[in-house]
Amino acid sequence: MSAVALENVSLTYRGHKGTTSALADLDLRVEAGTFVALLGPSGCGKSSIVKLVSGLIPPSTGRVLLGAEPVNGPQRQVGIAFQKPTLLPWKTALQNILVATPRGAEPGAIASRARELIRLVRLEGFENHYPHELSGGMQQRVALARALLLDPPVLLMDEPFAALDALTREQMSLELLKLWGQREKTVLFVTHSIPEAVFLADRVVVLSPRPGRVVEDLAVTLPPPRNLDTMATAEFGALCNRLRQRLLEAAARELAA
Numbered sequence: 001m002s003a004v005a006l007e008n009v010s011l012t013y014r015g016h017k018g019t020t021s022a023l024a025d026l027d028l029r030v031e032a033g034t035f036v037a038l039l040g041p042s043g044c045g046k047s048s049i050v051k052l053v054s055g056l057i058p059p060s061t062g063r064v065l066l067g068a069e070p071v072n073g074p075q076r077q078v079g080i081a082f083q084k085p086t087l088l089p090w091k092t093a094l095q096n097i098l099v100a101t102p103r104g105a106e107p108g109a110i111a112s113r114a115r116e117l118i119r120l121v122r123l124e125g126f127e128n129h130y131p132h133e134l135s136g137g138m139q140q141r142v143a144l145a146r147a148l149l150l151d152p153p154v155l156l157m158d159e160p161f162a163a164l165d166a167l168t169r170e171q172m173s174l175e176l177l178k179l180w181g182q183r184e185k186t187v188l189f190v191t192h193s194i195p196e197a198v199f200l201a202d203r204v205v206v207l208s209p210r211p212g213r214v215v216e217d218l219a220v221t222l223p224p225p226r227n228l229d230t231m232a233t234a235e236f237g238a239l240c241n242r243l244r245q246r247l248l249e250a251a252a253r254e255l256a257a
Helices: 046-054 093-098 107-120 136-148 166-183 194-200 228-232 234-256
Strands: 002-015 018-031 035-039 061-066 078-081 154-158 186-191 203-207 214-219
Touching: 002 046, 002 186, 018 046, 018 186, 018 214, 035 046, 035 194, 046 061, 046 078, 046 154, 046 186, 078 136, 093 107, 093 136, 107 136, 136 166, 166 194, 186 194, 194 228, 194 234, 203 234, 214 234, 228 234
Parallel strands: 035 186, 035 203, 078 154, 154 186
Antiparallel strands: 002 018, 002 061, 203 214
């Protein structure tokens, strides 16, 4: 059984200037414990898929499933990390992680869980620092720990490293792969970066320009453990080239339409 499934999903936004079709007849399945990257041009519906799976918005047609259950609203079994960490500036790193504490949770247990996550994302010694005292990478680690507080089986990540410098982005990618290996989460990761998608994922799903449809579903067979040297291999380059070609073909079809 898939951990996440979108079945014949279409999504239309309605605004003052008319309607916008974000997704059309989309079918996507993510198996439990896998890491799937969503790749595509701006406006193709990648972030909309994250909102649909998290229950923040409903589909216009079709259905979204977590396991066997339809998604009909916000889901506690889903953790979300966005492009911006969105930390509360008046709270410390530890307090920002605890913002995700559900009502009725046992305080001692949840505090212990938060401190475990501080260690997991390598922020020991920075628990009591405020966001302005943390680097961009550290802030993103706080946001990741917050998303993991309730130990959700599914982790949704919407371009979480896009605002980071190149070196920090690489380091965060390595940290994420390590965390994924330890926690066995199902990850759906949105990115504009072809190398990032190939480096992180074991499947890369390419979406067409709006309205988004799947135009490529590529298995990434790079052997573990992956490290920065992986990016210099011929296989890595070949996978990146194939995805780049699919994106160019999809863009060309849109221009010709």
